[in-house]
Amino acid sequence: MEETTLSISASPHVRDRKTTSSLMLDVIIALLPASVFGVYNFGTKAFVLILTCIASCIFFEWGVEMLLHRNSTVKDFSAVVTGLLLALNLSPEVPVWMAILGSAFAIIIVKQLFGGLGQNFMNPALGARCFLLISFAGKMTTFTYDGVTTATPLAILKSGGTVDVLDMFIGRIAGTIGETSAICLLIGGLYLIIRKVISPIIPLVYIGTFSVFIFLYSLASGMGFEPLYLAAHLCGGGLMLGAFFMATDYVTSPITKKGKVVFGIILGLLTFLFRIYGGSAEGVSYAIIISNLLVPLIERFTQPKSFGKGAELQKEEGGSAADSKKMDKKSIVIATVAILVITLVAGGVLAYVQQITKKPIEQAEQQAKEDAYREVFTDADAFRTVDGFDSETASAWLSDKGYKADIDEAVTACDKDGNALGYVFVITSHEAYGGDLQLALGVAEDGTTNGISFLSLSETAGLGMQADTDEFKSQFSGKNVAQFKYTKSGVASDEEIDALSGATITTNAVTNAVNAGLSYADYLKGGAN
Known part of the structure; x- marks a missing residue:
């Protein structure tokens, strides 16, 4: 009798010719219009930042994986995508050293520290951008267009000024390298949908929910329905870049259809709240990374129940599906205790650091006065x-x-x-x-x-x-x-x-x-x- 060798692997079992590298290449291709326009808009400094972020991300990925004796994932282009997305989320006025620091945070802290590709808890590029925003707000929010330092259109709109929506749609405005041209981002997003790299559910629900809230706000604030006001919010602030290229990240977004809808609604609501009632005129970055943290909870409540669910927790002799509930309670208790311990330790460290730095800070404040x-x-x-x-x-x-x-x-x-x-x-x-x-x-x-x-x-x-x-x-x-x-x-x-x-x-x-x-x-x- 002839022996047959069987290959056994864990589920899910999906037949698809697509690989990680081919998916990442599609994302890179989709980002090319926005990248090229960003270089055209802001010149050599934008090109240098894009190359710096990509090269830095590749270097840090290779270095960390070599030190930790992990299989190299440099050839799958995921580090290239992270570097490109980070660069497109930076002001062209950001210095090179800051771009390198952001790349290190994205790859080492957000991605590799949590296990590498597929294990990161938030989008690495956005995590790095928010880190830089918190650490270097001045540099990250300084924008220059045509040699003049100016505010972004949404900042002007929020302060009571007027903006040119056509310029925002085309990209003749100040902003981060990759967010300015809405039409270039829409072309890239359409390419990803046609290539079936992403599902249109999250972008459409995200943009739709945000539009509804802006519409209701316009009515409630006495403005009435202002199509140009809504169009300005849709074209500005990195909404298109976030909706099509970062909210749809495979690792940090839900996999169920219901989960995608819930995820999109939360994104739209948070972006609206941050933009209208927050101190910043943008809000997309923080909305996405906060929603990333909610994905496990979203999937827990939107995952369809399979036939016989609970049987895997039954004992060999006796037992019932009720054991599943007991396991859930035990998991909740363990998670709660873990969070409490982490909070106490973090609080103690922060208190110690605050005590050490209190006097120097007071001296610096007095000197400033x-x-x-x-x-x-x-x-x-x-x-x-x-x-x-x-x-x-x-x-x-x-x-x-x-x-x-x-x-x-x-x-x-x-x-x-x-x-x-x-x-x-x-x-x-x-x-x-x-x-x-x-x-x-x-x-x-x-x-x-x-x-x-x-x-x-x-x-x-x-x-x-x-x-x-x-x-x-x-x-x-x-x-x-x-x-x-x-x-x-x-x-x-x-x-x-x-x-x-x-x-x-x-x-x-x-x-x-x-x-x-x-x-x-x-x-x-x-x-x-």
Whole structure:
């Protein structure tokens, strides 16, 4: 009798000619239109960043697998895809060393640390992008187009400005290297669907859910239905790049049809919440990685039950499907205890690090304040705290006068050769676009505004951040007025400040903060205010 050799492997058993490398090649091909346009849009620096990210990801993948004695996966092009996606998610102004650091985080931390290809818990490229955003927000959110530093269209839209939707669709805008051209991304997404590399369920449900929420928000906010407003949100902020190329990642997205629908709905909801109510105008990156973490839970509740489910947990003698529930309870308890232990350990480490760094941080903050004092009173040789000042009483007084600002800590008196020059007030405004802003205001003895210096400013790059330029700040210096006001039609008097283009909210916040300080200075001198 002739013997037959059988090959036994674990399920699922799928007959398909596609391999990991062929799938990754398709993704690379689909990303070529956006990549080429990104290089055309931003020039050589975009090309250098793309090559840097791809080469770095390949190097770190090869190095880690060699050190851990794992089979090399460099030839399957997955590292190339990670590097390309990371580069397309970076501002063209990002330095090369930062791109290398992001590549290391994507491959070593997000991918290889958890077992390599197929084991990562979130999209590696997006995980790296969010890591860089948290660590280097300034560099990651600085965008230049046609040699001019400016904000992205969604940032302009969120601050009350207007945008050109056609430019956003074509790609003649500022943004990350690969997100600007919606049409190039749609062409790439269509290619992946035609090649059956991805299912259209997640992109369509994601974009559809997001569109519904934007539509409802437009109606609820009194705008009515604004097609161009919706179109701008669809074309900007990396939505198309995220929907077709990262939300559909095989490893970090559900495999069941119901799971894909639920996943898409969660993505749409989170992106809407982050964009409209969050501090950032984007939201896609955080929406995807948070949804990635929910995938195991989504699949748990959307996985279809197979015939005889529970039989695998029965004992050899007796037992029932109820053992499955017992196993589930046991698993939940183990997971809860593990999470608790991890939280306690992480909390202890963070507390220890905080204790070590507390004093240096306080010293750095104090030095920053002293530098700000010297900036608004350059000729002062001594600074002293004014006795009897109470910040809570001062803030309450400002609130009664209608100011949305606080006077922090103590009022500082500035002297030169023993003679009083004036006072410095540290004022925090709650009206800024990107969160609270804090500035030091110098007021001379005769009530003249001696200047302003920012201690904290988190406005939009290219728009609100222009408040921290000499051109804008100098408008407050050397003027003896009771109150300032801003104008968009040109300055005609000392009381008027030329508003920042496209950043009315920031201009208003700074002007009101200065006016709050002037009012309180006049109050301290026994003035009418």
